[in-house]
Amino acid sequence: MTPYSIGPYSIGVDLGGTNLRVAAIDLAGKVLSRISIPATYEAGPQRVVSDIVTTVQQVRGQVGHDGLTGVGIGVPGYIDMQAGIIIGSANLFGFQNFPIRDEMQRHLNTVIILENDANAAALGEMWMGAGRSVKDMILLTLGTGIGGGIIIDGKVLHGSQGMAGEFGHMTVFPDGNPCGCGNYGCLEKHASATAIASMGRMMHFQHEVSSAADVFALAKAGNKRAEMVFEAMGRALGIALANLMNVFNFSLYVLSGGPLPAWDFFAPSMFMEIKRRSFTYERTNPRVEPALLGADAGLYGAAYLPLQNLPPAEIQG
Amino acid sequence: MTPYSIGPYSIGVDLGGTNLRVAAIDLAGKVLSRISIPATYEAGPQRVVSDIVTTVQQVRGQVGHDGLTGVGIGVPGYIDMQAGIIIGSANLFGFQNFPIRDEMQRHLNTVIILENDANAAALGEMWMGAGRSVKDMILLTLGTGIGGGIIIDGKVLHGSQGMAGEFGHMTVFPDGNPCGCGNYGCLEKHASATAIASMGRMMHFQHEVSSAADVFALAKAGNKRAEMVFEAMGRALGIALANLMNVFNFSLYVLSGGPLPAWDFFAPSMFMEIKRRSFTYERTNPRVEPALLGADAGLYGAAYLPLQNLPPAEIQG
Numbered sequence: 001m002t003p004y005s006i007g008p009y010s011i012g013v014d015l016g017g018t019n020l021r022v023a024a025i026d027l028a029g030k031v032l033s034r035i036s037i038p039a040t041y042e043a044g045p046q047r048v049v050s051d052i053v054t055t056v057q058q059v060r061g062q063v064g065h066d067g068l069t070g071v072g073i074g075v076p077g078y079i080d081m082q083a084g085i086i087i088g089s090a091n092l093f094g095f096q097n098f099p100i101r102d103e104m105q106r107h108l109n110t111v112i113i114l115e116n117d118a119n120a121a122a123l124g125e126m127w128m129g130a131g132r133s134v135k136d137m138i139l140l141t142l143g144t145g146i147g148g149g150i151i152i153d154g155k156v157l158h159g160s161q162g163m164a165g166e167f168g169h170m171t172v173f174p175d176g177n178p179c180g181c182g183n184y185g186c187l188e189k190h191a192s193a194t195a196i197a198s199m200g201r202m203m204h205f206q207h208e209v210s211s212a213a214d215v216f217a218l219a220k221a222g223n224k225r226a227e228m229v230f231e232a233m234g235r236a237l238g239i240a241l242a243n244l245m246n247v248f249n250f251s252l253y254v255l256s257g258g259p260l261p262a263w264d265f266f267a268p269s270m271f272m273e274i275k276r277r278s279f280t281y282e283r284t285n286p287r288v289e290p291a292l293l294g295a296d297a298g299l300y301g302a303a304y305l306p307l308q309n310l311p312p313a314e315i316q317g
Numbered sequence: 318m319t320p321y322s323i324g325p326y327s328i329g330v331d332l333g334g335t336n337l338r339v340a341a342i343d344l345a346g347k348v349l350s351r352i353s354i355p356a357t358y359e360a361g362p363q364r365v366v367s368d369i370v371t372t373v374q375q376v377r378g379q380v381g382h383d384g385l386t387g388v389g390i391g392v393p394g395y396i397d398m399q400a401g402i403i404i405g406s407a408n409l410f411g412f413q414n415f416p417i418r419d420e421m422q423r424h425l426n427t428v429i430i431l432e433n434d435a436n437a438a439a440l441g442e443m444w445m446g447a448g449r450s451v452k453d454m455i456l457l458t459l460g461t462g463i464g465g466g467i468i469i470d471g472k473v474l475h476g477s478q479g480m481a482g483e484f485g486h487m488t489v490f491p492d493g494n495p496c497g498c499g500n501y502g503c504l505e506k507h508a509s510a511t512a513i514a515s516m517g518r519m520m521h522f523q524h525e526v527s528s529a530a531d532v533f534a535l536a537k538a539g540n541k542r543a544e545m546v547f548e549a550m551g552r553a554l555g556i557a558l559a560n561l562m563n564v565f566n567f568s569l570y571v572l573s574g575g576p577l578p579a580w581d582f583f584a585p586s587m588f589m590e591i592k593r594r595s596f597t598y599e600r601t602n603p604r605v606e607p608a609l610l611g612a613d614a615g616l617y618g619a620a621y622l623p624l625q626n627l628p629p630a631e632i633q634g
Binding site for chain 2: 158282
C-alpha cells in the first residue's frame with residue numbers, strides 16, 4: 001500500500017444488507033483505504049463482531065495505527081447509544097441486547113460509536129455529500145420503506161429513544177393505503193420503491209412489473225400509466241416535504257434511494273404539492289435535492305462519528 | 318415595595334394583543350414584580366418602545382438594579398434575531414424593519430433578546446410549566462390560528478429564517494378545508510379555536526354560535542352535534558401529533574389555548590388517531606398534556622431568554 005503520512009482519521013463500518021463495508025476516511029473526507037466483504041449476519045453476533053474486527057484491523061494496518069480517532073458503526077436497527085447495545089434489528093439475527101460496542105472495544109482498543117444506519121447516511125450527506133454547505137438538513141431515503149435522518153447544527157436528532165426521523169410513517173393520506181404499522185396512508189405506502197412497484201402492478205396488469213425499476217423503464221418508454229404512478233408518488237412525497245418544511249424551516253431536504261433516477265417523473269408533482277402546501281417554501285425557497293454519495297452515505301457518516309467533535313485540523317497529503 | 322436581596326434575575330416583556338406585560342423573574346422562576354398596561358400598538362413604534370422602556374424601568378426600579386441579566390421580548394411576528402429587527406407582524410403596525418432591539422438597548426443599557434411570541438411560550442412552558450422535567454418538547458397553541466414552538470435540548474429551534482414551528486399549516490387532510498395560505502386541509506382550518514367556531518356554525522344553525530366557547534357550552538349541555546365538532550377537531554389534532562411523534566420522538570407534547578377546557582370532548586378522538594398513526598407513540602408512550610402557565614407562558618419564556626445561558630446559581634430569598 002501507499003505509505004501515507006496522515007493526520008487524524010477514523011474508520012467507518014457499514015453493516016449493509018449484502019456487504020460489510022469498512023473504510024478509513026480522513027478529516028477532509030478522503031478515503032484512505034476501504035474493504036468490502038460479504039455479510040454473514042445469519043451466523044450470529046460473535047461471527048459478525050469477528051468479521052468487523054478483522055476487517056477494521058486490515059484497514060487500520062494499511063493506513064497506520066497513528067492518528068486513528070475511533071471507529072463509527074452504522075447499524076440497521078434501533079440502538080441504545082448510551083449503552084452501546086442493539087435493541088432490535090430486522091437484519092441482524094441474534095443481536096438483541098448484544099453489547100456490540102463493548103465487544104468491539106475489547107478487541108480494537110479505540111473509541112467505538114454506534115449510530116442508526118439511516119441517521120449515519122444523513123450525517124454522511126451533511127459532511128461530504130449534498131449537505132456540505134449546511135449544518136441543518138433532512139435526508140429521506142426511499143427504499144423498501146422510507147427512513148432518513150434529521151441533522152440539526154451538524155448533529156443527529158435522536159429523540160428520546162433514538163426513534164426520531166420515522167418519516168415513512170407520517171400520514172399523508174388519512175384514508176390511504178393500509179400499512180403494517182396499523183396506520184392508513186403512511187408516506188412509505190405511497191412513495192417508497194415498494195409502493196411504486198405495488199402501484200405499478202395495479203396499474204399495468206398487461207405488463208410484467210415486479211419492481212420500481214420496471215415502472216421507471218415503462219415510464220421512460222412513454223407509458224402514461226407508469227408516469228401516473230410517479231406522479232402519485234411525487235404527490236405523496238410533496239405533502240410530506242411540505243409538512244417538514246412548515247415544521248423545520250430548514251434550507252435543504254435531500255432524497256436518496258432507488259427511485260431517484262426517476263426524478264424527472266416524480267419531481268413536477270412533488271414540487272406542485274410543496275408549493276401549494278408550504279408557504280414557508282414560497283417565502284424561504286429551500287432546496288430539495290438528490291443525495292450525492294449513493295450507497296456510501298452511511299459509510300461516510302459512520303466514519304464522521306468519531307471525527308465530529310475534533311477541532312478542524314490540517315491533513316498532510 | 319418589599320426590599321429584595323436577590324441574585325440574578327431578568328425582565329420579560331410580552332407584547333400581547335390587548336396588554337403590554339412586563340415581569341421581573343428570578344432564576345428559580347419567582348416573579349419579583351409585574352406590571353401590565355394597555356397596548357398602544359396602533360400608535361407606532363416610537364410610542365411602543367417608549368411604553369416598554371418606561372414599564373421595564375418601573376419594574377427594574379421595584380426590584381433593584383443589581384442582578385439584572387437582561388430583557389427578553391416576545392414579539393408577535395417574524396423577527397431577524399441576529400439583526401434584532403421585526404421583519405413582519407400582523408399586530409405591530411409600522412414596525413417593519415424597525416430596529417427595536419437597538420432602540421431599546423440605547424434606553425435601557427442592558428442585554429436585549431428578541432424571540433417570536435409562540436417560541437417564547439414554548440420556552441416558558443419548558444422552563445416553568447408543563448415541560449419542567451424535560452429539555453425536548455413541542456408546544457402547540459390553539460387560537461385564531463395554530464402556532465407553537467419546538468424546544469430541543471432546552472433551546473428554541475428556529476430553522477433557517479426563524480420560521481420553524483408553523484404547525485398550523487401542516488396538511489392533515491389533503492382535500493380538506495381551504496386555507497388563506499393557499500393550501501387545503503391545514504391543521505388550523507380543522508383544529509384551531511376559529512375552526513371550532515366555524516364548524517359549530519355549520520353544524521348548529523338553529524343556535525347562536527359565534528365562538529369555540531359557544532360550541533363548548535353546547536357540548537357540555539349534551540348537544541351531540543357540538544360533541545361531533547370536538548371529535549372532528551381532535552381527529553385533526555391527533556393526525557398532526559402522530560406525525561410530529563414519528564418525526565421527533567420527543568417525550569412531551571403540550572397543548573395550550575382557548576379550546577383546552579374542552580379537553581374531555583376532543584382528547585378521545587385525538588388519542589385514537591395518535592395510537593393508530595404513530596407506532597412511535599405505542600412503543601415509547603410520550604405524554605400529551607395541557608400547558609400550565611396559561612397566558613403567562615410567553616412572559617416566562619421572554620424572561621428566560623437572558624437567563625438561559627447563565628450557570629445555575631442559588632437565589633437568596
